[in-house]
Amino acid sequence: MIKDFFRYALTSMRQRKLRSWLTIIGIIIGIASIIALIAISQGMQNYVEEQFEEFGTNMIIIRPGTLFAPPGAGEYGLNEGDVDVIERVAGVDYVVPMIYDYSNVEFHREEVQAQIFGVPTEHLDELMDDTGWKVEKGSVFKRDDDYSAVIGYLAKTEMFDDDLHIRNSILIEGEKYKIIGILEEIGNEQDDTMIMIPMDRARDIVNKSEEVSMIMAFAKQGVDINELTDEIADELEDSRGEEDFTAMSSVQLIEQISEILGVISLIVGAIASISLLVGAVGIMNTMYTSVLERTREIGVMKAIGATNANILGIFLIESGLIGLVGGTIGVAIGAGLALLVGYISPSLELGFSLVIRIEPSLIIFGILFAFILGAIAGLLPARSASKLKPADALRYE
Amino acid sequence: MVAKTIIELKDVWKIYKMGKVEVPALQGVNLKIKRREFLAIMGPSGSGKSTLMYMVGALDTPTKGSILLDNKDIAKMSESKLAQIRGRKIGFVFQRFNLIPSLTALENVILPMAFQKVSEEKRNKKAKEYLELVGLKERMSHKPTELSGGERQRVSIARALSNDPEVILADEPTGNLDSKTGDHIMKLLVDLHVKKKKTIIVVTHDADIANYADRKIVLKDGKVLKDGRHHKIYAAE
Numbered sequence: 288m289i290k291d292f293f294r295y296a297l298t299s300m301r302q303r304k305l306r307s308w309l310t311i312i313g314i315i316i317g318i319a320s321i322i323a324l325i326a327i328s329q330g331m332q333n334y335v336e337e338q339f340e341e342f343g344t345n346m347i348i349i350r351p352g353t354l355f356a357p358p359g360a361g362e363y364g365l366n367e368g369d370v371d372v373i374e375r376v377a378g379v380d381y382v383v384p385m386i387y388d389y390s391n392v393e394f395h396r397e398e399v400q401a402q403i404f405g406v407p408t409e410h411l412d413e414l415m416d417d418t419g420w421k422v423e424k425g426s427v428f429k430r431d432d433d434y435s436a437v438i439g440y441l442a443k444t445e446m447f448d449d450d451l452h453i454r455n456s457i458l459i460e461g462e463k464y465k466i467i468g469i470l471e472e473i474g475n476e477q478d479d480t481m482i483m484i485p486m487d488r489a490r491d492i493v494n495k496s497e498e499v500s501m502i503m504a505f506a507k508q509g510v511d512i513n514e515l516t517d518e519i520a521d522e523l524e525d526s527r528g529e530e531d532f533t534a535m536s537s538v539q540l541i542e543q544i545s546e547i548l549g550v551i552s553l554i555v556g557a558i559a560s561i562s563l564l565v566g567a568v569g570i571m572n573t574m575y576t577s578v579l580e581r582t583r584e585i586g587v588m589k590a591i592g593a594t595n596a597n598i599l600g601i602f603l604i605e606s607g608l609i610g611l612v613g614g615t616i617g618v619a620i621g622a623g624l625a626l627l628v629g630y631i632s633p634s635l636e637l638g639f640s641l642v643i644r645i646e647p648s649l650i651i652f653g654i655l656f657a658f659i660l661g662a663i664a665g666l667l668p669a670r671s672a673s674k675l676k677p678a679d680a681l682r683y684e
Numbered sequence: 685m686v687a688k689t690i691i692e693l694k695d696v697w698k699i700y701k702m703g704k705v706e707v708p709a710l711q712g713v714n715l716k717i718k719r720r721e722f723l724a725i726m727g728p729s730g731s732g733k734s735t736l737m738y739m740v741g742a743l744d745t746p747t748k749g750s751i752l753l754d755n756k757d758i759a760k761m762s763e764s765k766l767a768q769i770r771g772r773k774i775g776f777v778f779q780r781f782n783l784i785p786s787l788t789a790l791e792n793v794i795l796p797m798a799f800q801k802v803s804e805e806k807r808n809k810k811a812k813e814y815l816e817l818v819g820l821k822e823r824m825s826h827k828p829t830e831l832s833g834g835e836r837q838r839v840s841i842a843r844a845l846s847n848d849p850e851v852i853l854a855d856e857p858t859g860n861l862d863s864k865t866g867d868h869i870m871k872l873l874v875d876l877h878v879k880k881k882k883t884i885i886v887v888t889h890d891a892d893i894a895n896y897a898d899r900k901i902v903l904k905d906g907k908v909l910k911d912g913r914h915h916k917i918y919a920a921e
Contacts, residue, residue, distance in 0.1 A: 291798045298786040587782040590743055591843065592771015592799035594764035678744035681782075 289600070296605035303577070307609060310566075310573040314613025314657055315620060317563030322621025322653045324559055327628055328552040330641040335548065337474070339541045343417050345380070346537040347516050349373065349502040349523070362387075363498035364532065370502055372526045376519050378510035381410045386489040387500035392482060393458035394447045401446060403459065404481040405489020408432065417505055425453045425468035428485055437468035441479040459484065460492050474640070476633070512536045566613065567664040574606050574668035585672050586680025595673040602669030603662050610661020611654065618653035687718040689752075690850060690883060691740055696749035698735050698906075709735040711906040712749070717885065719850065722877045724894035725887045727903035734855070736903060737887045741853045742770050771799050775844025777873075779856035781836040783828040789815060789839045790824040796846045807846075814842040818872060834865035841872060851883045852876060858893055870896050 300307045351364020363386075370384045386405035391398055406414065408430045414420075415427060428435045436457065443451050451457070455466050464484060473479050490496060506515050513536055520534040535543070578585070585598055593601075622645045629643030698710040709732045717723060717740070727733040738744040739751055745759045752758075753773065758766060775796075776782075783792045790811055797807035815824050818838040828836055837857060844852050854873065858866030874896055876882045886897060894900050902910040 288798060288801055291795075295784075295787070298791075302786040583782065584784055587776075587778075587784065588795070588799075589767060590741070590770060590776045590782075591796040592767055592847070594767040594799070596764065597767075597799060676744065678738040681738075681743065681778075 288597075289604075292597075292601050292604045293608070295601060296608050299577075299581075299605060300608060306573055306576075310569050310609050311613040311616070313566035313569035314563070314610055314661070315566075315617040317559065317566040318614050318617025318653055318657050319621035319624060320559040320562055321556070322618050322649065323624040323628070324552065324555050324621075325649060326622060326625035326643050326645055327641065328548060329646075330625070330629060330643045331548050332545070333644075334474075334641060335541055335544050338544075339537070340419075343419065344512060344536075344538055345506040345508070345510075346417055347504040347506065347512065347519060347534060348537070348540065349504065349519065349532055349534045351500075351532050362500055363495060365499050365502055366497045367499065368497070369523060369527070369532075370499065372522050373502060373504050373519055376504075376515070376522050378507055378515045378518070380505045380507045381413060382505075383407060383410055383414050383503045384486070384499040385501045385503065386486065386493060386495070386498075388489070388493045390459055390492055391461075392446070393461075394451065394455070395449050397447050397449075399446060401442070402477070402481050403489060403492065404483045405486045405493075406483060407486040413505070414503070420473060421471040422468045423471045425466070427468050427483075432467065433485060434462065434464050434488065435467045435485070436464040437470060437483040438466055439470050439479040439481045439483075440472040441476065442482060443469050445480065457482075459488075462488075464488075512538055563660070567660050570606050570609055570661055570664035571668060573609070574602060574665045575671075577605070578602065578668045578672040581672075582675065582680050582683040585675050586677050586683065589675070589677035590681065598675075599669050599673040602672050603665050606665020606669065607658050607662035610657040610659070610664070613661070614654045614657020617657060618650050621653065622650070687720060689716045690719050690754060691715075691717040692752040692755075693739065694750045694752070696739060696746045696751060698732075698739065698744070699747045708906055710739070710746070713739075713903075713906070713908055715740075715901065715908065715911075717851075717883065720877070720881055720883055721899055722874070722884045722897045723886070724897035724900045725885065725903065726889065726891070726894050726900055727909075728889060731903040732906040733887050733889075733903050735906075737853065737855050737885075740885060741774050741776060742766050767799075771796055772847050773849050773851060775847070775849040775852045777837070777840050777844050777852060777854035777857045779859035781828070781833075781840045781860070783836055783839055783843070785828050788825050788827055789820060789831065789842075792828070792839055793842045793846050796843060800847055802847075811842070811846060814845045815839070817845070818842045832865075833861050834868060837861060837865075837869050838872065841869070841876075845876070845880075849882075851885065853885045853887075855887045856889070857886065858888075858890070866893070 370382050374382045389400050390403045392401040408428055411427050427437050456463050506512050516534050516536040524530045625643045629641045632641040693713050693715040696710055696713045700707045725733050742758050750757045750759055793811040794807050818841050820838055858869055873884050877884045888894055899913050
């Protein structure tokens with residue numbers, strides 16, 4: 288009998304094609320936006336978790352400025368004095384100051400503006416370990432390496448027309464550097480296109496003797512990273528006289544990003560839910576109209592033996608089917624949209640690329656949710672249909 | 685042998701409330717309908733014959749009085765029980781055919797059997813039989829809009845037969861048809877009465893149609909004015 292109801296609901300939907308489709312579109316929009324949103328925020332969540340795994344949990348980043356002004360190349364708000372202050376804080380294992388700027392780089396007579404990244408040669412192995420950066424080919428520079436460069440994964444192929452290789456020489460501000468290492472992919476464009484050179488060389492290039500762009504501090508094992516971050520911030524504030532910097536642990540950074548992502552997901556989710564609600568109201572409206580239109584038909588069905596439960600079932604299945612069709616198409620469009628966002632994310636310059644995976648459970652959830660939503664939206668109209676008195680319904684013009 | 689009473693109305697009143705005014709549509713109707721009768725319910729519009737049809741067809745319950753269907757009072761039955769009884773015992777034929785427009789002729793005939801949970805195989809077979817009986821074997825897969833008025837009414841007769849009910853209740857079955865087609869439909873009903881031994885109740889205002897019946901009831905102002913088995917009753921009016 289359920290099978291008959293499905294068939295009947297389908298023929299009746301086909302009878303009112305335009306209206307059915309308009310109603311279905313409402314559901315498609317709602318479901319598509321929710322599915323796309325969930326898939327994208329899962330992708331972001333995955334990215335954040337991966338970063339977390341790479342970072343380790345003992346890193347503290349100290350940058351000039353505030354949280355929402357990202358570290359720009361060529362900014363120098365901190366100096367060697369700050370490095371000394373941080374080094375003296377108990378619990379700090381080692382400190383790495385960094386210079387981060389743009390410079391002219393030349394290879395095979397092609398000149399480009401590239402990011403150079405000055406790091407001290409000491410602690411470099413530990414830094415590589417703690418940041419999760421790995422060398423794909425060659426090695427990083429040792430203490431006495433001078434005029435050597437380690438390049439990022441993308442710098443190898445993207446920076447110049449000709450690919451860079453180990454032992455190639457490039458000119459930075461007219462001086463010759465030998466490429467001794469190429470890094471594995473880090474995952475964000477900024478880091479992957481860098482040219483890392485020894486700190487002293489970087490100082491010469493940018494002509495700054497004291498200033499640094501960023502300081503990374505690493506905690507000793509067993510030290511509470513968040514407490515240490517607070518302590519470093521306190522000490523720095525004392526010595527600098529004001530809090531014109533941001534100190535953040537890798538843990539806090541991840542938490543911060545997760546929190547921001549969470550808020551964004553919530554807001555977009557709320558908007559998507561509203562569109563779904565509007566879709567559900569659309570179903571309800573369509574079903575009420577359908578009940579009104581088919582009042583005589585309902586009367587006839589009751590006359591030929593349909594019980595109230597039969598009529599209820601027929602209309603619930605119809606509204607559920609509207610939800611189901613909308614849900615199926617909506618899931619397909621939403622998944623497609625999310626995959627598209629993942630596909631174009633590297634060119635969006637977000638600083639990272641999204642990997643979108645569409646889980647089977649998400650597909651099932653979307654379709655099932657739409658079906659149930661449709662049935663719920665149809666509940667009131669279906670009830671009013673089932674309660675019609677056959678004699679009244681038959682008299683209805 | 686005395687034929688068994690299938691439907692009995694005892695002092696049936698139906699009062700409609702129109703705002704604050706109470707309009708009595710039926711005022712104390714007593715009526716016994718016996719098995720295998722061919723009965724015509726007649727009367728001008730407003731006489732209460734439609735209301736009476738709804739009562740006899742268990743589509744509505746009386747304000748006062750009782751309606752016995754196989755000696756059971758329908759006023760005391762739940763709505764689903766009533767629906768079940770309607771589906772099994774009474775086949776309806778309406779003036780405006782009242783076929784489900786989205787379904788084919790065959791599906792329309794199947795529908796009452798689906799509500800009675802008849803197996804798919806059996807109801808397909810039976811639906812085809814009944815459509816053949818009314819002469820529509822060739823047009824089974826057509827939708828109502830693709831059929832003529834006479835054909836539609838024949839589909840609705842096939843539908844009325846589908847659960848093999850004892851009673852066929854026809855409300856102005858020829859009202860929307862030309863007289864020639866109407867005669868065909870009436871002959872079909874007579875056939876069902878004679879060959880299939882069905883109890884036929886026809887509600888009509890048309891004396892010619894009523895003449896097919898062997899018992900006529902005339903309603904006026906919600907009361908039975910005349911009840912008789914002679915063809916001359918109406919003519920004498």
